[in-house]
Amino acid sequence: MSAVLGPVVTRDANAFWLRAGLWLLLAYLGVTLLLPLYALLSRSVEDAAGHFIGLANFAEYLSRPALRASLGNSLLVAGLTTLIVTATAFVYAYALTRSCIPARGAFRLVALSPLLAPSLLPAIALVYLFGRQGVIRDWLFGEPIYGPIGIVIGSCFWTFPHALTILLIALAGADGRLYEAATALGSSHWRTFRTVTLPGAKYGLISAALVTFTLTLTDFGVPKVIGGDYPVLATDVYKQVVGQQNFRMGAVVAIVLLLPALAAFILERRIGRHHSALSSRAQPYLPTPRPARDWPLFACCSLLAVALLGILGMAVYASLVRLWPYDLTLTLANYNFDLRDGGSWLAYRNSLWLATLTALAGTTLVFLGAWLCEKVPALPWLRGLIHMLALLPMAVPGLVLGIAYILFFNHPGNPLHGLYGTLAILVIATVAHFYTVGHLGAVTALRQLDPEYEAVGASLRTPAWRLLGRVTLPLCLPALLDLAMYFFVNALTTVSAVVFLYSPDTVLAAVAILNMDDAGDVAGAAAMAVMIFLTAAMVRTLYAQLSARLLRRLQPWRAGSRA
Amino acid sequence: MFPSRIKLITALLLAGFAAGAHAKTELLVYTAVEADELAKFKAAFEADNPDIEIKWVRDSTGIITAKLLAEKAAPQADVVWGLAATSLLALAKEGYFQPYAPKGLDALTPAYRDSENPPRWIGQRAWIASLCFNTAEAAKLNLPKPSSWADLTKPVYKGHVVMPNPASSGTGFLDVSSWLQMWGEAKGWAYMDALHENIAQYTHSGSKPCKMAAAGETVIGVSFAYRGAKEKTKGAPIEVIAPSEGVGWDLESFGIVKGTSKLEAAKALADWSVSRKANEMYNEEYAVVAMPGIAKPVPNFPAGIIDKMIKNDFAWAAEHREAILGEWSKRYDGKSEAK
Numbered sequence: 001m002s003a004v005l006g007p008v009v010t011r012d013a014n015a016f017w018l019r020a021g022l023w024l025l026l027a028y029l030g031v032t033l034l035l036p037l038y039a040l041l042s043r044s045v046e047d048a049a050g051h052f053i054g055l056a057n058f059a060e061y062l063s064r065p066a067l068r069a070s071l072g073n074s075l076l077v078a079g080l081t082t083l084i085v086t087a088t089a090f091v092y093a094y095a096l097t098r099s100c101i102p103a104r105g106a107f108r109l110v111a112l113s114p115l116l117a118p119s120l121l122p123a124i125a126l127v128y129l130f131g132r133q134g135v136i137r138d139w140l141f142g143e144p145i146y147g148p149i150g151i152v153i154g155s156c157f158w159t160f161p162h163a164l165t166i167l168l169i170a171l172a173g174a175d176g177r178l179y180e181a182a183t184a185l186g187s188s189h190w191r192t193f194r195t196v197t198l199p200g201a202k203y204g205l206i207s208a209a210l211v212t213f214t215l216t217l218t219d220f221g222v223p224k225v226i227g228g229d230y231p232v233l234a235t236d237v238y239k240q241v242v243g244q245q246n247f248r249m250g251a252v253v254a255i256v257l258l259l260p261a262l263a264a265f266i267l268e269r270r271i272g273r274h275h276s277a278l279s280s281r282a283q284p285y286l287p288t289p290r291p292a293r294d295w296p297l298f299a300c301c302s303l304l305a306v307a308l309l310g311i312l313g314m315a316v317y318a319s320l321v322r323l324w325p326y327d328l329t330l331t332l333a334n335y336n337f338d339l340r341d342g343g344s345w346l347a348y349r350n351s352l353w354l355a356t357l358t359a360l361a362g363t364t365l366v367f368l369g370a371w372l373c374e375k376v377p378a379l380p381w382l383r384g385l386i387h388m389l390a391l392l393p394m395a396v397p398g399l400v401l402g403i404a405y406i407l408f409f410n411h412p413g414n415p416l417h418g419l420y421g422t423l424a425i426l427v428i429a430t431v432a433h434f435y436t437v438g439h440l441g442a443v444t445a446l447r448q449l450d451p452e453y454e455a456v457g458a459s460l461r462t463p464a465w466r467l468l469g470r471v472t473l474p475l476c477l478p479a480l481l482d483l484a485m486y487f488f489v490n491a492l493t494t495v496s497a498v499v500f501l502y503s504p505d506t507v508l509a510a511v512a513i514l515n516m517d518d519a520g521d522v523a524g525a526a527a528m529a530v531m532i533f534l535t536a537a538m539v540r541t542l543y544a545q546l547s548a549r550l551l552r553r554l555q556p557w558r559a560g561s562r563a
Numbered sequence: 564m565f566p567s568r569i570k571l572i573t574a575l576l577l578a579g580f581a582a583g584a585h586a587k588t589e590l591l592v593y594t595a596v597e598a599d600e601l602a603k604f605k606a607a608f609e610a611d612n613p614d615i616e617i618k619w620v621r622d623s624t625g626i627i628t629a630k631l632l633a634e635k636a637a638p639q640a641d642v643v644w645g646l647a648a649t650s651l652l653a654l655a656k657e658g659y660f661q662p663y664a665p666k667g668l669d670a671l672t673p674a675y676r677d678s679e680n681p682p683r684w685i686g687q688r689a690w691i692a693s694l695c696f697n698t699a700e701a702a703k704l705n706l707p708k709p710s711s712w713a714d715l716t717k718p719v720y721k722g723h724v725v726m727p728n729p730a731s732s733g734t735g736f737l738d739v740s741s742w743l744q745m746w747g748e749a750k751g752w753a754y755m756d757a758l759h760e761n762i763a764q765y766t767h768s769g770s771k772p773c774k775m776a777a778a779g780e781t782v783i784g785v786s787f788a789y790r791g792a793k794e795k796t797k798g799a800p801i802e803v804i805a806p807s808e809g810v811g812w813d814l815e816s817f818g819i820v821k822g823t824s825k826l827e828a829a830k831a832l833a834d835w836s837v838s839r840k841a842n843e844m845y846n847e848e849y850a851v852v853a854m855p856g857i858a859k860p861v862p863n864f865p866a867g868i869i870d871k872m873i874k875n876d877f878a879w880a881a882e883h884r885e886a887i888l889g890e891w892s893k894r895y896d897g898k899s900e901a902k
Contacts, residue, residue, distance in 0.1 A: 245633035341598035520774030
């Protein structure tokens, strides 16, 4: 027995800390996710004095025609955007994965670039492209850009890379044998496309459509800037809370916004299960050049890429013009944010801080959380619960989270009230907002590791944390860097949750864009949007170089497979 | 190793506390003054009061007012400064302000401050409604120059007029309030119904219509004289017009928030704000200031605008503000830009 006693003791101490870690994580997610959402729900069924009144607030909501109209508008705009984006992103992804068009790397780079910009950027660029003084305003045949047209175009720009990423993955894994069989059977190209390619990408298409729908529905930046007099749910929430300080009605609209997002999310998860892994005998499909397919696809991609670059380029150009459209001399005056109504360099510095801190805190928390969920052999129900909680933020739009945070943290009775108005609450909110994707990424990386490491570690009586530090972390380094990058870029570009939580000291760059646009200083807003884009692009480039170098030094065995 | 690190941390902490002890008094000031002027006022005040540092919270009039009302139970601001008198009147009625008679109060126009003694709020300068009219775009579209409010309802201007939303913008509210005061309820609302037909957009801020006109995004922006003069000076092809029927106006005013822990600093700001120096600074951009006899003409202000200022009943406007905004939202909210 004595031979066994040693490891049992260490393992017990070990297990105690791991269990404690799980409980702590549950407590953290409870405080930063569940309780705020509960505060939101309860506020929506209370009257101004705090008495429970059932669904009376929702009845009042439905009795206001202006608010009701927004629901229809939101669904219409999101539906149209979804159709356009899913179709175009499919063509684009198809061209990149299943054809031999030239410059595929460049096309991919261009299509993913909107990820580095706040959703406000395309909206601002549209003012200069299609506004009354727009460069190509005639293309709208006299229709105003302020309204549904502007919202749809702007939303297409920034949701495109999200849909594209999903479809690239869906189309990347094809079984070459099916195509060989189709050719051998004399099937036409069109028939092969219909019977092999499309069914194979079906779930990817549905998933891309649902993601695009939810993103558009819950985005606030585009309709705020270019929506004009066209009300949608997201701007209604903002109007109620910031414009009229009516938190009760704000909570109600937030829940109306939460429902479709939640439904789309659940649907997406159910479909996600159907993603079938490729059989192990599958042969990778390698497209062969075929001009009749490749040149039209090349033309389509070029058109889309030019549209994306045009919007981006317009924002940059507009930020450099002295007085649009009467004095087109170039100047950097618009970047003098301290003299702009609603903007300041402080906002930019704060955003850098927020992005850095979110990257650090988010990566640490999410990775440790995922590690606890995956590698701790205890309390399976608790791990399952945490995993479910970790998926929740994906279903909660940023605006909804922001309001939930005000209601929860700004309550005078809350012991965490002191956090309100600090940079810390912005970091916490941003980590919570983007928790899911980070968590799923970390879980995937951890699952790729051989569970034997843990078994060997246990038999060698190595404490879990040492195994984590010596083996797991170095092996997951690429995933960790990805995670940090994801948090950094999103913290830099997001506006939806933080717009409710900033204080004069912690105003952010993306919020400054909104405020400058509100004050009519559109050129200043464009300049700040460009600053965010450039910063994200620069950090992204640095990251690519750094991670390549780190990998070569720390994980030379990967170099071969990566090159 | 550890003790030295602890020593270092302690030293740093102590240094932090020491620095804290000598820190300036930070005054949280809520304001609706245009941002391009705020830096100037902050610098001038802090130069005269080196122990005090101003921290601005700036937004449009309606937003700042809503914020102040929402925080009524536990006010955050130390001073409200440069906000519409109509709003300060309503807030004063809620007992928001600490009455205080700054040094040199007697030198100000009595009509421009609270009638109680000591006053709860004091006016600084008047901002006056004006139209910004883009002549270049008008020429392209063959639109005549408007000279009155009534002109704006003519069918030729359909879709060419932008005005601020009165619920968020103080400028928007003073327009609505002046129309109702000049013409009475029935005629006033009938006018707005007709005007609504021509409105392309209601904006969040009072400056934005004029900036849009300056950029050719609209032909006519209903805004205020300071913004129009400023854009014209910058080189925008606009003309600043004071409509013939009379123009609404409001007073940028200040008041000390009751219960502030920084009363002395707040009083220093109040004293400074009624000084001759401050009034001369107000006059750099605004033609009408609280201290009589010092105002010089402001470049590009519309001629004769001072004579067109209506007889403004602040008490009436403050009392009816809520009801007017409710009625306005009910009638026209569909066309409003998100606030």
